[in-house]
Amino acid sequence: MVLLGAGCGIPAASDVRVDGKGGAAAEAGVISRGSEPPTRTASGSVNEAFVRNFLSAAAGEPDRAYERVKAFIAPEDKTRLQEKKGSEVALNVIRLREAAVYTLNSDSTTTVKIAVQQIGVLRANGTLAPPVATETEYEFGLRSASFNGGVNDDRAGLYVINPPNVLLLTDTALRQYYQDETVYFWSSDRTRLVPDQRYRPQAVPVERQVNEVLKWLVGGPSDWLRPAVVGLPDRTELINNATGGNGRWEVNLDMSGDDQNGIDQLITQLAWSLGDLPGKLELKIRNNAQPVVDLSERRASVALYPHVANPQRFGVYDGAIHPLDFDGELSGRVPLAPEVNRNVVSAGLGLAKDRRILAALVVTGSSKNRYRLAVGAGADPVSVLSRSSTEYSSISRPVWLRTVDARPGRGLVVADGRLYRFDEQARMFPVPLNLPSTEVTAVAAALDGQRVALIAGGRLYVAAVNLDGSGVSIGPSRELVTSLTHPTAVDWGREDQLVVAGSVGQPAIYEISVDGALETPLRTDLGAKVNHLTAYPTNRSVRAPSGAYMYEANGVAYRSSPFERIEPKRVRDIAPVPAGVRPSNPSAPFFLY
Template identity: 75%
Template sequence: MRRQVLLGTVGAVLLVGAGCGIPVASDVRVDGNRGTATEAGSGNGRRSEPPTRTASGSDNEAFVRNFLSAAAGESDRAYERVTKFVAPEYKSRLQVKQGSEVGFTVVRLQDQVFTFNSDSTTTVKIKVQQVGLLRANGTLAPPVATETEYEFKLRSAALAGAPDDERAGLYVLDPPNVLLLSDVALQQYYQEETIYFWNSDRTRLVPDQRYLPQAVPSERRVNEVVKWLVAGPSDWLRPGVVGLPDRTELINNATGANNRWEVNLDMSGEDQTRIDQLITQIAWSLGDLRGELELKIRNNAQPVQDLSARREAKPLYPGTESPQRFCVYEGSIHPLDFAGEPSGAMPLVPATNRNIVSAGFGRSDGRILAAMVVAGGKGRQRLAVGAGVVPVAVLSGRTEYASISRPVWLRTVDDRPAQGLVVADGQLYRFDQAAMMYPVPINLPSVEVTAVATSLDGQRAALIAGGRLYVAAVNLDGGVSIGPLRQVVTSLTSLSAVDWVGEDRLVLAGSAGKPAIYEISVDGAMETPLKTDVGAKVTHLSAYPANRTVSLPSGALMYEANGVAYRSSPFDRIRPEQVLNINPPPAGVRPGNPSAPFFLY
């Protein structure tokens, strides 16, 4: 799925500077506030190439901002673009790499300090958070660099002894020996792409996030996407998906004219079923491209496929029903009633709908999947699970725990026994339809897990463990295995809750000085504040992941903080009168608070 970075949320913006009139040798501290881009954009409002060295004139702050954008674009010219910002006598400090070895060190700028020196240079110290390493194949890998601060100097490019000429611009002295790229530049000069790989049993496509430079001509996009598919999935996703057969190669470049694209592959194993699956994979990896695809295998043409028709015939996710909202009210699950949204009947057997703390429901192959955390004796909790047609009977687990997180399901596209994930007393567990719980090993010894969420495709999970955010592929072959874990960088601290709000987007609760809720990309590159002052720690969070099968409802995020439930768009308190099938309290008695809201989809 091709879309603008930070789709549907408040965009990140660039650093703005402080005032003028600063004496020599003084310190200027510039906060990490972000303003608008440096120059006017292209036809779609975004530039494809970063600004030149002289675009900022003698403005130190604008120059640094542009320097942290200079590498953006196609990797084969990255060093050429960056060295134009570097003083001639310092160009050799950059160790030039070629081809697949080229990588951009993506950083989140947190602070910058300018010190004006007596020799007419300016020392710049920038404090950063390492976000990741952007590779030539469009993947953002975990950070390799560990620096939290970079220091370099600036000097005017005007000739010595001549009056200062703003048009001459500035130069960097003693630059860092890496290609730095700010997260803002990643947003501004790259297009987010979502390509897809089949899961291990080839029943579902799984998203994989990539970045394509805006400078790449549109006619080359098909070629770049096919090259990514041939090269295989991102490292962290690899355990849960399958790539194309070994030694698959692109024969010549993908070509296109008049909305017809030709892709020629040298691919072993010419099984027609696999070829048909590859056509579906390419169609979804070019998710907004209309026209026809002619796939050739060793120059042997397959029937021409209409891309839009293929996507319509082979949807990414099963089911076309809109999500329904539920909550827990005084120990029982009840549907919520919001104008313009469907409200469903209670799918549980009434006798089991009591003493409930939280729940996770789902739909799968005509069945309702229900998992509840039920209050036990002496403040303990246990898991109750059921799956089937409405009304669903529930089996209750026997083991009780001090605390259990909201349970989540691993969604499948067939009638295999349903499984889910849950956290109990700091340990991650898999559960089945009989409410049996089995420990799931993760490679984080002695670290407490506090939250888990699963993606719409059922092949990826997000975890909060040891106060940090992780994502991992899920493999369902012979049970459930997770990992290896990839840590996702975020500026939030004291993380408390997470869920999937899109194919490659998470919604995360934590602290940004105050309790806050952010939207964050699955690789951590892009984060957007959704609510910066929640007022209390978020203890429960549920979202409906945006996808192309069912349109997004209004306010597809609900949470609980300080015992009160809220919905988003706008952020409003969920009121008792929005809870269906409850008895009004006696006169003079205040109604209870809805809690633990969740979606059924």
């Protein structure tokens, strides 16, 4: 089997993370970016290069996708590919599971078979929807484009014959010819911005990027994200295209309502959705100009993730939480009173808007292999914990759903294979999930508090979170299709990327985009299944070093960047170990931010 990244120059023991867009492989220069895929004749008569270019031809602006692909198809077979128009243009994004098989036929044509994994459907609006096609293999033919007296002229190149009746695009071409972007929508309660991943063709010129972002915002969020966010008012439309030059951008919208607060939120939404684009924005609503806004100043004045601190590392040692000390990193003190920092198995600590500490601990129960959830909130140090009324045979590391208002803290945890929400009094409430399997094994919450990642039935999912009243509803969930099988642990490594532990024939950790399309191996030499994984999600509010994740496998904890085993010497505030006594292993590492 050929896995993504197998030929990307990433050594088996690599630990690659890049803060920013494009993914580690692309940033390392392994996959050179280009605006347009190669033409039909660029590969001459080399089968492998021609097929690679054919499976890239659809990349670019949607209105010319069929034209680019049909240039590869023999004239007599062009009608086999039935065209769609406008917003119906969609590309089937595939991952090649094995090297293509080429069979030379007696008539000098070649039959090509490719084994694929269906990843999703790239729509004209830049979203990658779940896959629709179910094919695991495609077959088509190649013939020479020119014969002179029975002799093939290599300079004429090749043609595809008997093509699939679908636009195909490999994940490698997606990475190479598109820029993955993030736009933002306001949460349903309009308290925070929530990321939404899109893909913009590299061929789109810079002067049109503002227009593309506006079209995405007007078109609304990705389907799976809709339960957690609100789009622009109904029937919002662009009046002409956005124009700009010399650091000034003019946008004219036909948008209902004259709510100045809503208009101001739209400007903030635009400022963050335009990434790091500098300059000034003049927004007009039905030709009525709003005050000109400096985009950089707006981003600086309205934090994308307020109340987020620099990350501090902690771990569990001999049943208590301790700081982990690494050179060059800030380490804090445990925000728990000593009398409650006992019998700890794992923990999730968070910061509330009012700087209260939110503490959720998995602690040992009344007998061996029985556990309770212990929760407390208050000023540092937290001295009182409430305990769940029920004991469980297994409880995952608890996670808090971050909020930006004064509402009481709410979190999520998996206990005995079911997902629960919990409150500051350790009361646990089942969270319904409409999934094929009811056996949930892991949950992770994004920095925005409105998205989660789940592992259930051995499959990886993402879902939107709706914080309605005092409750929590999740879903519908979207399954991510990846090369990684049997996932065991997950956390958010960036706004639009997950860090996932699973298997690629052996235990491994991958970085996987929130839609499953882009994946990068982080570690492929683990040697043992990962049962605990935690990451600090790099973001635009805190410029912390990238690559911050920690995990535990076979009773041993590790950190990344640089990769090292977390030894007892890294654990602060512990008594010296007597000579001849083997020290305990630190376990269940986590971040406080």
